[in-house]
């Protein structure tokens with residue numbers, strides 16, 4: 001245990017990295033996948049179960065928590081960790097991305113964003129200063145700068161203007177965050193899919209100085225190829241001795257490609273959200289358990305998986321509880337998907353540490369190409 005936030009890079013393989021982020025609430029092994037606990041819960045999972053899948057850190061959403069139940073209320077109740085019964089590290093986003101995608105009647109100015117709640121229409125303001133205050137009230141271990149993220153495709157002019165606003169907000173976030181030992185503030189690189197803008201953004205952030213750096217503004221509809229093009233150069237603009245976080249990514253093959261390009265942390269709602277709709281992610285690819293071909297299948301979802309859904313239940317049972325809309329369907333499939341994601345991260349960490357990432361990635365793609373376990 002440490003009282004300060006820090007990052008130790010342990011090994012590299014090509015551009016890929018493995019290491020440990022140290023926080024007073026425990027270590028985060030990297031590359032790390034962070035399950036999303038939007039409303040102070042990873043839906044359908046108890047916190048202890050999320051930990052059992054191998055997660056070292058969760059993500060919470062500032063926008064949702066400030067509206068319901070309110071950041072001041074969570075602070076009065078002892079902070080987000082105690083409130084949701086998760087004692088390990090929590091990263092919170094700044095609310096910037098979600099206010100632009102979810103809130104109504106938004107008004108964006110130099111000061112920040114005024115908006116109406118999507119829940120009850122109540123009026124609110126988010127600014128760099130208010131976002132820092134909310135994330136402090138929540139007790140977040142890793143705090144994100146307040147930024148703005150334009151939807152792609154957008155012209156270079158729009159992307160540049162937005163990025164420069166985000167850089168001014170990054171300075172204001174840094175000033176408002178102050179000195180909080182044991183807590184980290186991450187800057188967010190913007191600049192869309194334009195190399196010069198990405199470089200300008202990275203330089204501005206490094207000049208201000210942060211405990212870690214996120215690559216923002218990707219996974220917003222540009223497609224995997226365009227995202228990988230940016231990741232081919234963007235991580236290289238960031239300091240080697242600080243963690244690099246790719247926000248909102250992704251599918252298993254996005255994660256593998258991002259790790260190959262030097263990313264240390266990722267988050268995505270995909271494994272939990274798709275679990276609730278009957279989509280399972282396995283080493284052999286995606287399986288839709290709602291499909292009628294599973295209704296008489298006595299085999300587990302993945303014969304090699306050690307999660308409770310695969311150890312105790314057949315595909316036929318998972319299909320049945322999904323069709324019957326039983327709550328256990330969401331519980332079992334979320335557990336399986338999070339387990340699969342964390343096992344993938346462990347595989348990546350081990351492969352990088354042992355200098356055999358290329359072989360691991362080749363095996364990953366070959367298994368998926370082989371298809372689902374096939375007919376009975």
Ligand SMILES: [Zn+2]
Nearest residue numbers: 305307310336
């Ligand atoms: Zn499983």
